[in-house]
Amino acid sequence: MSLALAVPLLLLLATCLVVVGPDRSLYERSKLAAYPIGAAFVGAIAILFIVVARGPITIRFYDPASIAALAFPIGFYIDRLSAVMMTLISGVSTVIYCYSMGYMYQDLHCRRYLALICFTEFILLCMVSSANLMMLFLFWQVLSYLLYLLAHNHAHAATLRGAFKTFTLLRVADAAFLAGIVLAHQLYGTLEFQDLFARSAGMPITLSLWPGMEISAATAITSLMFIGAMGKSAQFPLYIWLPGSLFAPTPVHALLHAGIINAGGFLINRLAPLFGLSSTTLHVAFVVGTLTAVLGATMMLAQNDIKKTLGFSTIGQMGYMIMECGLGAFSLAVFHLIAHGLFKATVFLNCGNVIHKARLEPGSPHADPRAEEQEFSRLTWFTGFTTTLLIPLLILLVTHGVLRIPLLESQGTVIFLFFIWVTSSQAILTLTRLRAVASWKVSAAMLLTLLFVVFIYLFAVESFTAFLYPNPDEVASYFQAAALPNWLFDGIVIMATVLTVLSWSYLYMRAHGQAMWVPGWVEGLRLRLYVLFMNRLYMDELYHALGRAVMRVVHRIDRRGARLSE
C-alpha cells in the first residue's frame, strides 16, 4: 500500500526539490531530483509485479457512500492496466527528465520547466491510478492546464496562440466529460468504477432526449466521455491543438506523445465495461478513429517540418488506437499505445540530432532523382510485394487450418489478423523504399520484420489480452458489442485489402520507372488534395472563422444589451 502511494509522491518530491531552493544550487538540485523519478520507475515495476501476483491494490481516503458530498475523493485503484500505465509513464518520465536537464540547461526558466515536467508526471500517475471517476476527472482537467503552461515560452506570440488553442479545445472536451460524469452520477448514483459498472450492467435505462429520440443511458454517458477522450487523444475534429502546440520544447513533445496523448485510450480501457454496454458509442469510436487515422497519416505525408510530420503521425496513430477500441480490441489499443509511446518518445528526443545532421549534409534533403532510379532493386521489391501478398494467405492457413478458428463468425480474430497484415505491410513498404541499402539485406530485413510483427501481434493477441483482461468472456463481450454488420465488416476488410494491394502496385510501377495511366481529373484531384492536406484541411482557418462568427454574435448581443440599458 505504501509503495503504491510512494510512486506518485516521489514525483511530487522531485518537483519540490526543483522548486525549493536558491538559483545557484538549481543544477545540483535538478540532478538530485532525477533519483526520486528513477525510484518511481523502479517502484512502478515493483507494483506491476505485486498487482500481477496479488491482485488489484485499493486505497481510499474517503467514504464511497458519501462521494456526492466530497469533491476530492482521493483514492487509488491499481489494477494491471494502471500498473502497466504507471510503468510506462514513470519509465518515459525518467528518460525525458534526464534529457531535459541537459536540453534546458541555461534556459532562463529552467526551474519552472523542470518543476512542471515533474508535476505533470505526478498528475499523470495519479490519473492512471485513480480510484474513481471523480478523481480521474480532477487530474484530467489539471492536465489540460499543465499543457497550457508547458508551452513554456509565453512571450512568443505563436507559442501563446498555440497554448491558448490547446487549452480551449481541451476544455471543450473536458466539458463533455464533465457532463458524462454528472449524468453517470445522476443515473447510477455512484462514481466508483466497480459500482458504476455493476449498476450500469444491472440497471438498463433508456433516456428520452425529446419525443421520438431515445438512447440508452450507457450510450449517453459513454458518448460524452468519448468526446473527452477525443480531446486528449487529438481525434478528428479536435486534433488541431496538437500541431498548434509544437513550439513547446522537444522533451515536452516526447512526454506529450508518449504519455499525455494516450489518456483517451486509457480512459476507454478504464471504462471498458461501460463502453462494452454501448455498441453505438463503439461504432462512433470506430468511425472517428478511422477518419483520424486516415486523415492524420495523409496530412503527415504532406508536411515539410519534422515536428509537424511527427505530430500528424501521432494523430494518425491515435486514430488507429481509437479505431481498435471501436472494434472492441481494447487490449490491442493499450499494446499499441505502449509501443507507439516508446517509439515516438525516442523519435522526438532524437529529432534534434536529425535536424543537426541534415544541416551538415549539403545535399540533404534533396536527393538526385536520377540516382534514385539507378538504386531500384528488383529483388527488394519482389520480396516486399510477395511477402505482403503471402502474409494473408499464410495467416488464413494457420488460423483456419491449424488453429481451427471460424473466421466468418469471429470478427475479433479477423481484426487481430488484419492488423498483423496491415502493420507488416507498412513495415515492409518502409523497408522497400530504402533503395540505397543493398537489396539482399533489405530482403532479409523484410522477412525478419514479418516474423517480428507476427510474433509481437501474437503476443499482443494472446498473452497481453489475457494479462489485461483475464476473463475471456469479457473480451468476447467487447468484440460482440463492437461487432459491425457482416456485410459492412467484410466490405471494409476487402476495401482495405484492395487499397493496400493497389498502393503496392502503384508504388512498384512508379519505382520501376513505368508510367501508370491515370485519368486527368484524378491527377488534378490529387494535386488539389495535396494542397488541402498540406494545409491541414484548413481546419485552423475553419476554427478561426468559427471563433470569429461566435464573437460577432457575442458582440451583437452585447451591443443590443447596451442599447437596451441606455
Added chain:
Amino acid sequence: MIDATTALWLLAAIPILGALLSLVVWSQPEKLKIWSISVTLVSLLAVIGTFGRMTVSAEGLLFIVLLPLAACVSLLGQPVHQDYRLAWVMTLLFLGLGLGILTSQHLVSQIALCMLLGLITFLLYRQHNPFWPTSRLGIGTFGIGTLCAVLSAIADPPISAVASLVACAILLPLVPFHDGYVTVLTRLPGSLPSFVVLLLPAIGLHNLAAVIQTAPDVVILMLTTLALVGALYGSVKALAQSRVRLILAYGSFSLLSILWWCVAASRTVTPQAAVFLGAVAIVTSGLLLAWQVVRTRYGDDVDPRAISGLASPMPQFAVLVSLLALAAMGLPPFGVFTGFMGLLFASSFTSPAALLVIVIAWLAASWYILEMVQQLLFGRRRWDLRYEDLRQSEFASLLIVVLIVIALGVAPASLFGMESQPSRAGAVKESVTWNR
C-alpha cells in the same frame, strides 16, 4: 457570561462602532486603514468566539466567517490614499450591517437590509458619471431593491413574498435585475467592490433560503428559466468585454446564475450552494484586488491589452493571479470546482438543456478568464513600462484570498454540513423524468 442574543448583536455592533470611531482618525489615511483592518480582525475573532452560541445554518456560518475575512483582504489590498477613506469606513459599516442581516431575526434583519440597500443606492448616485450611462440602471435597480426590502418587511403575503424574491434577485443577481450587481462591482470606489461581491450574494442566498421553499411552481419555472438565460447571457457579455471589472462582473453573474438554477430547481439552499457562492465571490474579490494592483501602477481603467508580459517582471503577482484564474475557471483543487461539482451532484436534471447550458457557462469561463489573464501576464514584455512586484500588504491580501479558496476546495465536507447528504444511489427512480 454573554448570552446568544447579546453575542449576535455584538457581531454587528463591532464593525459599526469601528466605523463610527474611525472618524477620529479620518484626517490620517494610514492610521484609518490600519484601524479599519484591525476592526475587521476583531470582528473575525468575535465570530470565532461566538461560534458555539450561534443558531444559524451551516451555510450561514460559512458567510459569517467569510465576511470579516473578505473585508480584511479588501482593505489590505488598497493603497493608502485619502480618496479611499470613505470606502474603508463604508466597508466597516457594510460588514456590520451584513453580519446583522445574517444573524438577527426577521424584522431587524429587514431594517438592516433596507439600510444597506439605501446606502448602496446613495453611494452609486454619488459615484454616478454621465460617461458611464449604465450606472443609472444600477441606481434604479438598488432603488427598487430598497423599496422591495421595505415592502417585504411591512406588507402581507403574497406581496411580501414577491418583494422579498425581487430583493433576492437584486442581491444575488438574476436576469433582469443583474444591472445593480454589475454597477456595484464596476462603480463603487476603493475596497467596496471586492467586499460587496461577497456581501450582497451572501445576503441574497440567505434570504432566498426562506422564500424559495414556499414559491409556487410557476414561479420556480420562471426562476429556473431566467437563471439559465442569465448563465448564458452573463457568459456572452463577459466574452464581449475588454474592461477587466466588467469581465469579472459578468463572469461572476453567469456563475451565480448557475447557483440560482440549482437552488430554484431543488427549492433548497444546500451547503454546496454556500461553498460555491463563497468561492465564486472570494475569487472574484481576489481578481478585483489583483486588478487594483494594476490600476495603482498604470492608472484607472487601463486596457489590459496595453499591459502585457507581467509574468516575468512581477513573478509574485503572476503566480497569485494564475492561481486565482485557475480557481475562477473552475479547475481543481479550488472552492469553485468543489462547489460546482457539489451543486451538480446535488441537483436533479429534469432536462438535458439545463445541463447543457450550465456546462456551456462553465466552459465559457475558461475562455474569458484565460484570455484576460493571458493578456496581462504573458506576451512580450514592454520595456517602456516600470514594473514593481507586489508590496507586502498587496501580497498578503492576495495570498489570503488564494488560501481561502483552496481551503474552501479541500476542507472536509463535514465542515459545511455536507456529510448528511445521502448517497444518490436511487436517484434514477426519484428524479430523472427524462428517462423511462
